[in-house]
Amino acid sequence: MFYCNTSSAQVPIGQWREHYPYFKTLFTQSSEQKTYCATPKVLLIYNKSDHDLRRISTINGLSDVEISAMIYDTDNEQLIIGYKSGNIDFIDRFDKIYNLPSLKNSNIIGSKEIKQITFQSGLAYVSSGIGVIVLNTQKREIKDTYLYGPMGIQMATVSVALHNGYIYAATELQGVYRAPLTAPNLADFNNWSKIPDLPNVNYSHLFTHVGNLYANIKDPDYWKSDSIFVFNGSNWQISSFLAGEKNYSFRNSENKLIVSHRDIVRVYNENLQEIDFFYTFSGIQPQPNDAVLDNSQYLWVADRNKGFIKIDPNKNAEVLTPNGPLGENNFSLSSKKGKVWMLPGAWTISLGGMFRIEGIHLFENNEWKTFSREGSAALDSVYDLVRTAIDPSNSNKAYFSSWGRGLIEWENDKEIMVYNNINSTLKPRPEYYWIGVGDIKFDKKNNLWITNAHVNECLQLKTSNNQWKSFNLFPYCNSSKGFVHLIIDDNNQKWLFNQRGNEILVVDDKASYDDVSDDNIKLLTKSEGNLPAGEEIYCAEIDKDGKIWVGTDQGVYVFFSPGSIFSENNDKGQQIYITQDGIVQLLLETEAVTAIAVDGGNRKWFGTAKSGVFLMSENGTELIEHFTRENSPLPSNAILSIAINDATGEVFFSTDKGLVAYMGTATEAKQDCNDLIAFPNPVKEDYTGLIAIRGLIGNSEVKITDTAGNLVYKTTSFGGQVVWDGKWPNGEKVATGIYIAHCAAPDGSKSCPVKILIAAQNQ
Incomplete structure (x- = not known):
């Protein structure tokens, strides 16, 4: 099946954007003016009056990723968001965000995950991994903490309800506790007691409806039904209400109870009689996680597969889900000629399979497309797609490798062939297929x-x-060795990297494919090739000068002269020495380097397992940027893959918590200047970002002047692009008017101008 929606336009130089999936939504809440819908990493805000849909993430305001709870505070007209980390955000009606990181930053040991939030009388009761946190929502601060377990121990709390003068707290497998709201100190565990009528099982919700209190027990099996207990005022009993259903959320609205089930939304009146249901709308089969009914009788659904859905009173549905990849796994990235491919498959630490079948994701022209198994026979039978090779002569043709089922040939958005041991020379593992x-x-x-x-x-x-x-390269290759990475150097030599064995096998076939007797073969090890003392090789990349950069569990190694690998004075792997804070040290020597990409200016982007991303100079000795979860919109410091859109310079970072991109300053160099552009252009006079001149011949000299010929700025391009901050050398912003960028090839053979308009606000 093919999915496609409109996406956002190109972002300015130095800015970020997220590339998350939006088809899996978790929660929805509605106010008079807006409806909110949360994915695990992004908040969607729909304006009911002008129908505008906004996205808010860590890039433009959210303090964290992995949203785990959400409630609307009607008293203060604000949305409250909780995260798995214990972080809390308040978003007012003007979409201004206030962060409360107290729980996240506390020294408490154990999970701080916020499970649910219950709001009543100006207070928010937060069910968390440690107990109940009470928020003063007007002051946006923690008012109290209830550690109500025996002897005051922490209790992983999943839901809280207030009913008939008592506060109730449901736990993970340790029963339900309660305390009188009139108790002098609810922070004292002695005021709490465990309810003997209720078992120690997996609770998901406590909820009230028309004076009654209910407890939903969630069966961990997706296909098995939940159970509900009801409190009759004196004891708890199994209820026949919702018997046979799997329940995901319970929401009250004007004496109506809206319940999201496995594949249907039902609405009940005050007598628990079903008065409406939504099992299909406009041809959409729902799988709701959450649903709310607003005052205008619009139903808003957070769906597990279709995303954010709006249903009018006549049951006409509109899918509001933004464009994004359909899938959460993003193991491998590849880019060429303006296209970015993302594959979900992966291997384990021991190089076993993950058996992922999410399909293929393509980003092109600011739009994501997903090709899934429903529309492709190949994708229905092939799993763990891990690498992409784009045909140099045809950008519409690509190949995808499978860690388990061979190779897919793909052209014009569909499969052409699946290669395996039947129709190719590919070999299955001897022990099993x-x-x-x-x-x-x-x-x-x-x-x-x-x-x-x-x-x-x-x-x-x-x-x-x-x-x-x-x-056949036995004994260098055999059933115990997993050569998983490949580089072809400028001499057409093949470099095969054994990820778990810390070995590199170099093969020079001398272009005589049928005669292996004249081939040169060399195995590089810790002793032979000066490889690091570690055990893992995670990645390798060849730069624009032909050097091979290798990422290992102990930093970066470089082969400066791969062509001499078979000579007596052969090139051995070397580490790069850098000076950091006055101290000479080896480049990333304490880091596991998991990804390497080379930009249009031959600079090196290094992704690491725990420390985010480093951008180093061409020779690797100068640190230009260091992006982490703490100082940038990266959702995680664990980097899986990096790819650079050669047409725009956008750098894509695949992490274990999602995909984001940064608009870099270098693009691929051109052979001529026929595609020379300035971006943005025209430039509004209050614009504070960088202005890019793109489509340059490599290492072009660029001089920017005003129309009188006065020199404003001079620089040399990184690959095919330069950036200008719109200022004179003294730091003063230029006036409105026309400026000319004179761009000359390094040998002076070609010169091209491009005009840049700095426009007044009213133009």
Whole structure:
């Protein structure tokens, strides 16, 4: 199946945007003017009057990722958001955000996750991993904390309800507790007692409706029904209400109870009689996580598969979900000619399979497309897609490697062929049927080279005329070795990287594919190739000068002269020395480097397992940027993959908590200046961002002047782009008017101008 929606326009230089999936939504709340819907990482805000839909994430205001609870505070006209980390945000009616990080930043040991929030009489009762947190919502501060377990121990609390003068707290597998609201000190555990009538099971909700109190017990099996207990004023009893249903949320609205079930939304009156239901709307089969009914009788649904849904009183549905990839896993990124491919498959630490079947994601022209198994026979049978190779001669054609089922050939948004051991030379693992294709790369003659893991024939070739060749490299390759990464250097030598064995196998086939007797083969190890003392090789990349950069569990190693690897004075892996804060040290020596990308200016982007992203200079000795979860919109410091859109310079970061991108300052260089543009253009006089001149010949000299010829700015391009801050050398902003960027190739052979208009506000 193919999914496609409109996406946002290109972002300015130096700015971020998220590329999260929006099809899985968790919660929804509604006010008079707005309706809110939360995904795990983004808050969607729909304005009921002008129908505008806004997205708020860590990029533009949210303090955290992994939203876990949400409630609307009608008294103070604000939304309260809780996170798995214990963080809390308040968003007022003007969308201004106030953060309360007290619980997150506390020294409390254990989970601080906020499970639910209950609001009553100006106070918000927060069910958290430690107990009940009480918020004064007007002051936006913590008023009290109830550690009500025996001897005051922490209790993982999933839901809170207030009923007939008591506060009730449901726990994870430890029963339900209550205390009188008139108790002098609810922070004293002695005022709390466990309810003996209720079992120690997995509760999901406490809720009230027309004077009654209910407790929903959630069966962990998706296909099994929940159970509900009701309190009759003196004891608890099993209720027949909602028997046979799986329940996801309970919301009250004007004596109506709105319940989200596994695949239907039902509305009940004060007598618990069903008065309406929504099992399909405008052809949409719901899988609701949450639903609310507003004063205008519009139903708003947070759906597990379709996202944010608006249903009018006539049951006409409108899907409000923004464009994004359909899937949460983003293991591998690849980009070429303005297209960015994202694949969900992965391997485990021991190089086992993850068996992910989410499909293929493509970002092109500011729009995500997802190709899923419902519309593709290949994607229905192939799992764990891990690497992409884009055909150099046809940007509409790509190949995807599967860590278990071979290779997919793809063209014009559909599969052409699935290659396995039947129709190619690919080999399954000897012990069982499993074809692990780890990496795929094109050489300069459009031949596709393939690593085939855990077999003797670990190097495979599909020629440009569709002939297959197999290279038996035993004993270097065998069933115990997983050569999963591949680099083809400027001398057409193949570098195969054994991720778990800390080995590099270099093969020079001398372009004689049918004669292996003249091949040069060399195995680089800790002793032979000066490889690091660690055990893992996570990634490798070749830069624009032909150097090979290798990411390991002990930093970065570089092969400066790969062409000499078979000579007597062969090139061995070397580490880079840098000076940081006056101290000489090895580049990222304490980091596990999990991803490497080279931008248009030949600068190096390094992703790490725990410390975010580093942008280093061309030779790796100067730190230019260091982005982390703490100082940037990165959702996590664990980086899985990095890819750069060569057309725009946008740098995509795949993390274990989602995909974001940063608009970088370097693009790929051009051979001419036919595509030269300035962006943005025209530039409003109050604009404070960077102005980009894109489409340059590499290392162009750029001089910006006013119309009188006065020099305003001079620089040399990083690849195919330069940026200008719109100021004179003294830091003063330029006046409105026309400015000319004179762009000259480094050898002076070509010169191209581009005009930039700095426009007044009223223009």
